[in-house]
Amino acid sequence: MEERKMMEGTFAVLDRHLMVKMPRELDHHNASRIREKADYFLLTDDVDSVVFDFEDTVFMDSSGIGVIMGRYKKVSCFGGKVYAIHTNERIKKIMNMSGLQNIVEIMS
Amino acid sequence: MEEKEVKDSMLKETNEMELLFDAISENEGFARVAVAAFITGLNPTLEEVSDVKTAISEAVTNAVIHGYGGIQNGEEGKNKIRLHCSLFENTLRISVEDKGVGIEDIHKAMEPLFTTKPELERSGMGFAFMEAFMDDVQVYSVVGEGTRVVMEKTLGKDCE
Numbered sequence: 001m002e003e004r005k006m007m008e009g010t011f012a013v014l015d016r017h018l019m020v021k022m023p024r025e026l027d028h029h030n031a032s033r034i035r036e037k038a039d040y041f042l043l044t045d046d047v048d049s050v051v052f053d054f055e056d057t058v059f060m061d062s063s064g065i066g067v068i069m070g071r072y073k074k075v076s077c078f079g080g081k082v083y084a085i086h087t088n089e090r091i092k093k094i095m096n097m098s099g100l101q102n103i104v105e106i107m108s
Numbered sequence: 109m110e111e112k113e114v115k116d117s118m119l120k121e122t123n124e125m126e127l128l129f130d131a132i133s134e135n136e137g138f139a140r141v142a143v144a145a146f147i148t149g150l151n152p153t154l155e156e157v158s159d160v161k162t163a164i165s166e167a168v169t170n171a172v173i174h175g176y177g178g179i180q181n182g183e184e185g186k187n188k189i190r191l192h193c194s195l196f197e198n199t200l201r202i203s204v205e206d207k208g209v210g211i212e213d214i215h216k217a218m219e220p221l222f223t224t225k226p227e228l229e230r231s232g233m234g235f236a237f238m239e240a241f242m243d244d245v246q247v248y249s250v251v252g253e254g255t256r257v258v259m260e261k262t263l264g265k266d267c268e
Contacts, residue, residue, distance in 0.1 A: 097233070
């Protein structure tokens with residue numbers, strides 16, 4: 001349990017990829033925190049792509065879609081890509097309903 | 109904010125709850141959990157619980173961000189959101205009400221991808237998700253007075 005807490009909301013840069021471990025509940029409240037931190041990394045590190053890891057995420061609403069779309073807009077103008085990994089069926093459904101599959105590589 | 113009262117007379121209300129809470133983002137999670145707990149007696153499927161939680165989250169977030177513009181304290185004290193849930197046998201009715209700015213063009217507001225706050229990275233999918241995950245969504249709003257979203261979902265449809 002302790003370890004999971006540490007992992008949540010963790011950011012790391014690996015080979016020009018910003019890895020973002022998404023929180024357990026990705027709503028408007030948590031989304032603003034992720035957005036600010038991700039943008040800090042995008043500004044200060046050598047990053048061209050973003051990988052959102054949904055392994056621990058059990059809930060996401062339209063605020064999560066906004067966060068992903070926003071980061072996509074930032075990195076795509078420099079040819080960067082956005083990935084969503086470890087997405088469960090529910091999260092995939094919500095992403096597809098928003099048309100995110102057209103701009104983001106969504107993986108299970 | 110006119111309401112349809114027809115359905116009430118047809119179906120008997122079996123349970124009811126009401127919550128009044130501050131319009132702050134912390135309470136979005138609280139509202140989801142409270143409603144999920146309220147419907148456990150109906151033995152909803154995991155998907156049904158997720159559907160309801162998503163819809164609640166969207167409605168409450170809208171009230172926080174759009175209704176009150178993210179402002180915690182209004183002229184008449186703290187900005188509040190009223191969440192009312194009632195069960196008519198296995199049909200859940202949720203009402204989320206704020207006393208915020210109101211919506212000028214409800215039809216426009218409900219269009220997928222339409223948002224008045226792109227600077228906050230709102231995706232414009234809030235109402236679309238509410239409509240997708242609930243059986244019925246009605247929006248009543250008066251500019252300068254507030255907005256009330258009433259959603260209905262019949263649970264246990266898959267088990268019949």
